[in-house]
Amino acid sequence: MLKQKIVFLGAGNMGEALISGLVNSGLAGKGQIIATDIRTERLVYLKKKFGIQVSENNKKAVQQGEIIVLAVKPQQIKGLLGEIGDWVRKEQLVISIAAGIPTKYIEKFFQQRVPLIRVMPNTPALVGEGVTVLTPGKYTNEKHLKIAKKIFSAVGYVSVLPEKLLNAVTALSGSGPAYIFYLAEILDEAAKKMNLPEETACELVTRTILGAGKMLKITGESGRMLRQKVTSPGGTTEAATKYLQAKKFKEIFIQALFKARKRAQELAPK
Numbered sequence: 001m002l003k004q005k006i007v008f009l010g011a012g013n014m015g016e017a018l019i020s021g022l023v024n025s026g027l028a029g030k031g032q033i034i035a036t037d038i039r040t041e042r043l044v045y046l047k048k049k050f051g052i053q054v055s056e057n058n059k060k061a062v063q064q065g066e067i068i069v070l071a072v073k074p075q076q077i078k079g080l081l082g083e084i085g086d087w088v089r090k091e092q093l094v095i096s097i098a099a100g101i102p103t104k105y106i107e108k109f110f111q112q113r114v115p116l117i118r119v120m121p122n123t124p125a126l127v128g129e130g131v132t133v134l135t136p137g138k139y140t141n142e143k144h145l146k147i148a149k150k151i152f153s154a155v156g157y158v159s160v161l162p163e164k165l166l167n168a169v170t171a172l173s174g175s176g177p178a179y180i181f182y183l184a185e186i187l188d189e190a191a192k193k194m195n196l197p198e199e200t201a202c203e204l205v206t207r208t209i210l211g212a213g214k215m216l217k218i219t220g221e222s223g224r225m226l227r228q229k230v231t232s233p234g235g236t237t238e239a240a241t242k243y244l245q246a247k248k249f250k251e252i253f254i255q256a257l258f259k260a261r262k263r264a265q266e267l268a269p270k
């Protein structure tokens, strides 16, 4: 169990996923968590759901926490740091989950040498199946990394990589769940066009994605290997994949990820 008091500045989708992971795993008690937001309805909802403390005052909340999690949108980071920068102390640990915002940029707002860790989690954290990559800031030591690893382990897998790779991670796993949801959306539409009953189709799509994910995890085999195994010559899978290949689906998808990485780079304030 963590001993520190954790403050979430911004309590939207990702903030909630992390709070949920911390509370449900028992890593932090509800009395140890404070969440702030500019949306009162979010605070009312989170207080009711998790029994945590809530506040509309970022400065006050920062003074009460030992670990400060920056969980607002990247475009809101500058405003938030302008508000709290002078109040953050070197004894605290700051964790930023904001996509594309470099550690150097955040550190400039603090008056002291504050330990900072930039992380890229993803929303399956909400169901304990998140993946998170961490990167340390300038004043971070092993002890800080250990605390951050502990927090994000409560909601899934954790790895550490150099900061120059974080935007690629953002494109891959940060945005990744949405690509799979998009695939589910496409499969739903195809099922409808093929006159499958909606309720059954929904189960088929969900369980196909879940089952394929489990096979990747349990067998340890690559996507390419598993795909080749289920593709018999002249069969139905081959008919579909040949069509996708002819339409350059793979190239288009890879380009889409490069677009996501570029967008993460653009989010870095000048």
Ligand SMILES: NC(=O)c1ccc[n+]([C@@H]2O[C@H](COP(=O)([O-])OP(=O)(O)OC[C@H]3O[C@@H](n4cnc5c(N)ncnc54)[C@H](OP(=O)(O)O)[C@@H]3O)[C@@H](O)[C@H]2O)c1
Residues within 6 Å of the ligand: 009, 010, 011, 012, 013, 014, 015, 036, 037, 038, 039, 042, 058, 071, 072, 073, 074, 076, 079, 080, 097, 098, 099, 100, 120, 121, 122, 123, 174, 175
């Ligand atoms: N969602 C993901 O899949 C995902 C994955 C990895 C990383 N992230 C990162 O996580 C961060 C949060 O994303 P999210 O999807 O959780 O966004 P979100 O749902 O919009 O949550 C952010 C919340 O913070 C509020 N807020 C804005 N300014 C604030 C301030 N100064 N003080 C306190 N609260 C403030 C927002 O209110 P308003 O809505 O009124 O602005 C909103 O309720 C982002 O930086 C994103 O890059 C997200």
